Amino acid sequence: MAEQEKGRDGLVAEIEKKITEAFEVFDRESNKTVDGREIGCIIRSLGCFPNEAEVQELLAKIEEPDGFVHLENFLRVMTEVLLDRRFQPIPEDVILHAFEALDENKCEYITKEDLVKHLTEEGEPFTQEEMEDMLAVALDPETNTLHYREYRTKLVVDETKTFPFNV
Amino acid sequence: MGSGSSVNVNYKYSLQKSENAFKAAVLIQQWYRRHVARLEMRRRCTWRIFQSIEYSCEQDQIKVCYLMDQFTPSSSKERDFISRMFISGESYKEAELEKYCDYESIEVPDSYTGPHLSFPLLPDHATALLEAFQQKQQLHARYVLNLLHETRKHLKQLPNISHVSTCYSEEVTVCGDLHGQLDDLFLIFYKNGLPSPSKSYVFNGDFVDRGKQSLEILVILFTFLLIYPKEVHLNRGNHEDHMVNLRYGFTKEVMQKYKVHGKKILRMFQNVFCWLPLATLIDQKVLIIHGGISDTTDLEMLEKIQRDKFISVLRLKKRKESSRKPQIQAINGENESGTDAAANEAAPRLSLQPQSAQAPNTANRLEFSRWLRQTVQEQIDTCRRLMDISESEPEELTYSSMVSLKDVDEPCWTRQEEWKQVLDILWSDPMPQEGCRENKVRGGGCYFGPDVTEKFLDKYNLQFLIRSHECKQEGYEFCHHRKVLTIFSASNYYEIGSNRGAYVKLGPDLIPHFVQYQANKTAHMLTMTQRQGFLVAPYSPSFNFGPLLSPSSASLCSVSSRISRVEESAFRALREKLFAHTSALITAFRSYDGDNTGKITLSNWATAVESVLRLGLPWRMLRPQLVRSTEDGMLEYKSWLDDLAMEQRSQEHIQSSLLEVIYRNRSNLETIFRIIDRDHSGLISFEEFQQTWKLFSSHMNIELTDDGINDLVRSIDFNKDGNIDFNEFLEAFRLVKQRPS
Numbered sequence: 001m002a003e004q005e006k007g008r009d010g011l012v013a014e015i016e017k018k019i020t021e022a023f024e025v026f027d028r029e030s031n032k033t034v035d036g037r038e039i040g041c042i043i044r045s046l047g048c049f050p051n052e053a054e055v056q057e058l059l060a061k062i063e064e065p066d067g068f069v070h071l072e073n074f075l076r077v078m079t080e081v082l083l084d085r086r087f088q089p090i091p092e093d094v095i096l097h098a099f100e101a102l103d104e105n106k107c108e109y110i111t112k113e114d115l116v117k118h119l120t121e122e123g124e125p126f127t128q129e130e131m132e133d134m135l136a137v138a139l140d141p142e143t144n145t146l147h148y149r150e151y152r153t154k155l156v157v158d159e160t161k162t163f164p165f166n167v
Numbered sequence: 168m169g170s171g172s173s174v175n176v177n178y179k180y181s182l183q184k185s186e187n188a189f190k191a192a193v194l195i196q197q198w199y200r201r202h203v204a205r206l207e208m209r210r211r212c213t214w215r216i217f218q219s220i221e222y223s224c225e226q227d228q229i230k231v232c233y234l235m236d237q238f239t240p241s242s243s244k245e246r247d248f249i250s251r252m253f254i255s256g257e258s259y260k261e262a263e264l265e266k267y268c269d270y271e272s273i274e275v276p277d278s279y280t281g282p283h284l285s286f287p288l289l290p291d292h293a294t295a296l297l298e299a300f301q302q303k304q305q306l307h308a309r310y311v312l313n314l315l316h317e318t319r320k321h322l323k324q325l326p327n328i329s330h331v332s333t334c335y336s337e338e339v340t341v342c343g344d345l346h347g348q349l350d351d352l353f354l355i356f357y358k359n360g361l362p363s364p365s366k367s368y369v370f371n372g373d374f375v376d377r378g379k380q381s382l383e384i385l386v387i388l389f390t391f392l393l394i395y396p397k398e399v400h401l402n403r404g405n406h407e408d409h410m411v412n413l414r415y416g417f418t419k420e421v422m423q424k425y426k427v428h429g430k431k432i433l434r435m436f437q438n439v440f441c442w443l444p445l446a447t448l449i450d451q452k453v454l455i456i457h458g459g460i461s462d463t464t465d466l467e468m469l470e471k472i473q474r475d476k477f478i479s480v481l482r483l484k485k486r487k488e489s490s491r492k493p494q495i496q497a498i499n500g501e502n503e504s505g506t507d508a509a510a511n512e513a514a515p516r517l518s519l520q521p522q523s524a525q526a527p528n529t530a531n532r533l534e535f536s537r538w539l540r541q542t543v544q545e546q547i548d549t550c551r552r553l554m555d556i557s558e559s560e561p562e563e564l565t566y567s568s569m570v571s572l573k574d575v576d577e578p579c580w581t582r583q584e585e586w587k588q589v590l591d592i593l594w595s596d597p598m599p600q601e602g603c604r605e606n607k608v609r610g611g612g613c614y615f616g617p618d619v620t621e622k623f624l625d626k627y628n629l630q631f632l633i634r635s636h637e638c639k640q641e642g643y644e645f646c647h648h649r650k651v652l653t654i655f656s657a658s659n660y661y662e663i664g665s666n667r668g669a670y671v672k673l674g675p676d677l678i679p680h681f682v683q684y685q686a687n688k689t690a691h692m693l694t695m696t697q698r699q700g701f702l703v704a705p706y707s708p709s710f711n712f713g714p715l716l717s718p719s720s721a722s723l724c725s726v727s728s729r730i731s732r733v734e735e736s737a738f739r740a741l742r743e744k745l746f747a748h749t750s751a752l753i754t755a756f757r758s759y760d761g762d763n764t765g766k767i768t769l770s771n772w773a774t775a776v777e778s779v780l781r782l783g784l785p786w787r788m789l790r791p792q793l794v795r796s797t798e799d800g801m802l803e804y805k806s807w808l809d810d811l812a813m814e815q816r817s818q819e820h821i822q823s824s825l826l827e828v829i830y831r832n833r834s835n836l837e838t839i840f841r842i843i844d845r846d847h848s849g850l851i852s853f854e855e856f857q858q859t860w861k862l863f864s865s866h867m868n869i870e871l872t873d874d875g876i877n878d879l880v881r882s883i884d885f886n887k888d889g890n891i892d893f894n895e896f897l898e899a900f901r902l903v904k905q906r907p908s
Contacts (some may be wrong), residue, residue, distance in 0.1 A: 014770045017770065021785035021786070021788050022208070025211050025212060029600075030600075031600070040200070040204065041204040044200065044201045044205065045204050048201075090201075095195070095198050101190075102191050102195075118188060118195075119195065123189055123191075123192030123193035123194075123196050124197075130200075130203075155202050
């Protein structure tokens with residue numbers, strides 16, 4: 001029993017170190033605070049896939065009135081998140097199905113207009129910036145369509161290369 | 168636990184068509200945002216890597232200079248060698264300089280097809296130069312020297328602080344570091360227009376080093392300076408300093424481009440640099456300096472000092488200085504008050520420890536080297552503290568060997584105080600915390616906080632500061648509640664795609680307007696007269712992925728592949744650094760591996776690496792790129808280090824430990840070498856090479872026997888005439904670096 005406890009303590013310590021590292025990358029002023037708007041980014045770079053609602057929920061627990069988040073609060077909340085393995089990654093095939101769901105004619109691509117409509121009007125809408133950024137890379141310029149299989153594969157490859165989180 | 172998988176199952180099975188699209192959108196957005204966050208993290212980590220390596224390099228430079236001061240020659244031969252390094256032509260008197268760097272006797276052959284300059288310069292000369300450089304032509308040495316003479320004459324008349332008024336020229340454009348990147352200068356001129364009576368410019372230092380076209384940039388800037396003296400203003404940067412140039416590439420560049428007259432040209436540049444003004448003031452409201460300020464920055468002092476005294480702000484001190492004694496005693500823990508300045512005058516050789524270090528035997532040397540390694544940082548601190556305090560020192564010439572002896576009438580400040588003023592404005596960086604402390608990362612200047620800025624601006628009734636000196640991802644950045652603006656004009660500074668460059672325009676309202684850009688490889692192929700569009704990214708206010716190439720190519724390569732090019736470069740540099748510290752790393756790893764299993768946890772790996780490299784990097788975030796394979800979360804460190812070595816090693820017959828040592832100290836070696844190679848020939852004698860190594864072995868943990876040195880030398884292909892072409896030697900290591908792993 002003692003061994004397990006020691007093991008768990010070690011695990012927690014390691015998780016805390018990882019969280020602190022990720023936090024500090026965004027800590028512009030090196031004063032253990034981070035702008036609340038970057039919390040989503042930090043959580044995601046630790047290997048989690050929360051949606052916006054979930055991010056906001058977390059943020060609400062730890063955000064200070066001035067919009068900043070302190071490391072100690074973030075550490076507390078985030079350690080639990082990681083230990084509980086919340087916000088698990090979305091598997092490749094699920095994403096594929098999601099794209100297919102938007103591809104009404106089953107033609108293996110989605111038009112720019114459709115994509116924009118779905119992603120900026122439905123779900124947790126993209127901002128215009130987010131939409132433009134995605135289009136800049138994802139669209140095939142000649143046909144103005146998104147070939148989602150290739151796109152998804154391309155991004156997934158990059159993911160697996162750099163996934164730092166290993167519990 | 169286990170709730171994760173059931174969520175996915177729900178998603179899979181409950182997709183009804185009407186809900187399909189909505190749920191699908193959520194998923195895609197969720198997944199995409201995660202992807203973007205990962206990219207952002209990678210981008211920031213890459214940036215951190217570059218920056219930390221850059222600054223630790225600068226710190227090295229200071230250490231080298233310091234080390235050379237501390238070196239105790241163990242024989243008269245060594246003593247001569249060292250003193251030869253210090254007696255240099257640095258403090259040329261004016262007349263001597265003119266004679267030595269005379270250009271009139273230099274003939275321009277008929278075969279020369281480059282631009283011809285005649286003085287006084289006219290706008291046509293500037294255009295001719297721009298076109299010539301665009302076509303990769305070289306300006307003849309005679310014209311370079313002539314230009315430098317005229318530039319010097321002009322700069323000498325200027326005050327330390329230039330004054331600019333927006334009422335005459337409407338708008339002023341301020342540019343930051345260019346670092347030899349000519350493409351960026353062309354880009355600025357293309358977007359903003361050439362300097363002219365209606366277009367004022369301030370260039371805020373660091374025109375040279377690192378990039379390969381420092382010379383061309385200086386020629387262009389000096390030309391415009393002479394044609395439009397009222398509209399073009401140059402500030403000195405910390406790289407307008409020949410000691411820094413030795414290390415960071417300008418010296419090399421000049422010698423490569425001007426094999427016959429390079430030395431003269433360098434001497435002239437060295438002199439011209441110290442005549443560059445130190446600051447520019449716009450409308451008495453905006454102060455532009457290269458680095459920053461400190462809590463002791465005094466504009467009145469800055470206005471009055473003789474700026475040409477500070478040929479180099481990184482100093483090599485004269486050997487005979489009595490001032491050394493207090494500092495050494497402090498290091499040795501002795502009583503600081505027991506200084507006897509006069510006592511050392513007699514002994515031309517400086518003893519760090521009275522009895523040792525004169526006998527050339529191994530034991531003392533090992534002790535010496537161990538002691539030195541342990542206390543280098545403390546020594547620098549002590550040295551710095553003592554310089555700043557100037558306690559027991561009389562007002563005589565003490566520290567800077569570069570200070571000329573001609574001044575008899577001194578104002579009430581000591582030379583140390585003056586030196587500190589200049590050092591601070593050229594080397595300081597802003598920090599978010601309040602206060603003012605030494606800039607230990609760079610090794611020079613201060614970190615100054617928002618309170619220091621506010622006090623300073625209040626004292627002199629200024630609105631804000633503009634400075635450069637630090638690379639910024641967007642080319643510019645505000646801090647200290649928008650009272651300090653950093654402007655950086657060298658795009659792709661660390662690597663293609665690492666950052667944008669920017670310049671700032673100020674009108675009479677003194678509200679800054681920014682223009683950003685990023686030089687593209689193909690951009691330089693377009694000539695100024697053709698005025699075709701440069702392929703630069705339109706400024707996109709959106710989430711910054713990094714470099715955007717021209718619209719058509721953006722979709723071809725994914726964003727992440729663009730980021731990974733920069734990233735790959737950063738990690739390559741990092742792996743090199745890790746390799747260079749192999750021995751220290753093994754020791755550190757072993758301390759976590761008490762049972763000698765050959766394995767350590769990844770957590771301990773991270774802690775150990777930081778304790779050795781001290782770069783302040785997020786090692787756990789970087790681990791996946793550095794450590795490829797693990798077993799049960801444990802790393803076999805020996806084989807990991809072997810893998811690193813395999814990437815770096817080239818020649819089998821050079822001992823791996825030697826190689827590691829060379830690697831770690833490559834830049835330092837090169838710097839010392841260039842100091843030794845006073846005629847900049849690129850060749851040093853075998854003996855000089857040996858001396859270099861001996862100088863160095865006091866800094867390294869590895870004891871190099873004479874045989875060891877001989878072996879090393881033999882493994883380099885050197886001419887039978889007893890000379891070593893150091894460029895070839897260094898080139899060999901560059902080739903190793905570039906070899907695909």
